[in-house]
Structure formats: structure tokens, C-alpha cells
Amino acid sequence: MGMTKAMKDADIWLNRAYGLNKELDANVRTLNKLMASLNSGVARYESDGTESHDPERAKTNHEDTLLEYSEQMARVEKLRRNLKAENIKTIKAIDQLSSGELRAIATDRYINCMTWKEIAKAEYISKSEVDRRRTRMLEQMANILPT
Numbered sequence: 001m002g003m004t005k006a007m008k009d010a011d012i013w014l015n016r017a018y019g020l021n022k023e024l025d026a027n028v029r030t031l032n033k034l035m036a037s038l039n040s041g042v043a044r045y046e047s048d049g050t051e052s053h054d055p056e057r058a059k060t061n062h063e064d065t066l067l068e069y070s071e072q073m074a075r076v077e078k079l080r081r082n083l084k085a086e087n088i089k090t091i092k093a094i095d096q097l098s099s100g101e102l103r104a105i106a107t108d109r110y111i112n113c114m115t116w117k118e119i120a121k122a123e124y125i126s127k128s129e130v131d132r133r134r135t136r137m138l139e140q141m142a143n144i145l146p147t
Contacts, residue, residue, distance in 0.1 A: 003135075006142035007138040007139060010144075010145050011138055017087055018110075018113055020079065020086060021083065024079045024083055027075055027076050027079055031069070031076055034068055035069065038062070038065055038069060090110050090111060091111065093141065094106045094111075096144045097140055098140060102137040102140065105130065106137050106141075108122060116131070116134065
């Protein structure tokens with residue numbers, strides 16, 4: 001049996017946080033890179049990499065990186081809040097599924113961002129059993145979610 005439009009729409013809605021998760025991960029990596037730059041920046045006060053040491057330039061570079069870091073931190077916090085809000089909506093929908101096994105695969109997929117293959121392994125079930133549960137879950141989600 002193929003997926004109905006309502007099932008496809010439910011899958012798209014449920015997957016919306018996946019992109020937010022990936023965006024958050026990338027922004028956290030940027031934040032960590034800036035943190036490393038700030039930590040090494042203390043050493044750059046002694047040398048700014050130029051032939052003649054310029055402490056003013058080193059100080060300006062450090063201040064620029066501090067500003068960039070604080071802006072990136074604000075961006076990460078905003079993404080975390082958005083993701084949390086979306087996950088709360090998703091969990092409310094998942095909680096309405098009829099069985100624990102369907103709630104488990106939906107949670108692992110749409111909250112924990114696991115692949116269907118990873119879910120099969122974690123649940124000790126075959127990939128085809130995951131596919132059957134996914135179909136049942138999406139059939140129910142199509143009725144749970146407002147159009």
C-alpha cells in the first residue's frame with residue numbers, strides 16, 4: 001500500500017525539526033570554533049602573527065572575535081528555543097499514537113533524529129518491520145494532525 005497525501009503531509013510535518021537539528025549542530029560547531037579561536041587569542045596578545053608585534057591590533061582582533069562569539073551564542077540559543085518549541089508540538093502528536101511501539105519509532109525518528117536503519121537496530125526488529133510500523137504510525141498521524 002502506498003502513502004496517501006495525508007500520510008506524506010504528516011511525514012513532512014514530523015520531519016520539520018530534522019533541518020532545525022542539523023542547523024543547530026552546524027551553529028554549535030561554529031560556536032566551538034570561535035571558542036577555540038578565543039582561547040588561542042590569549043596567546044596572540046604576545047604575537048599577532050606579524051613581523052613587528054602590534055598589541056593594539058591583537059586586542060582589536062580579540063574584541064572582534066568576542067563580539068562574533070556572543071552573536072553566535074545568541075543564534076544558537078534562538079535555534080535551541082525554536083527546536084524545543086517544535087519538539088513539544090511533535091511530542092504532543094506522538095503521545096496520541098495508539099501503541100508504545102509506534103510512539104517509540106516516532107520518538108526515535110522525529111525527536112532523536114535516528115535513521116530508520118538505526119531504529120531497526122535499536123529496537124531489535126527487521127527493517128521491513130520498521131517499515132510496517134512506520135506505515136501504521138503515519139496512517140494514525142494523518143488522522144491526528146490538523147490538515
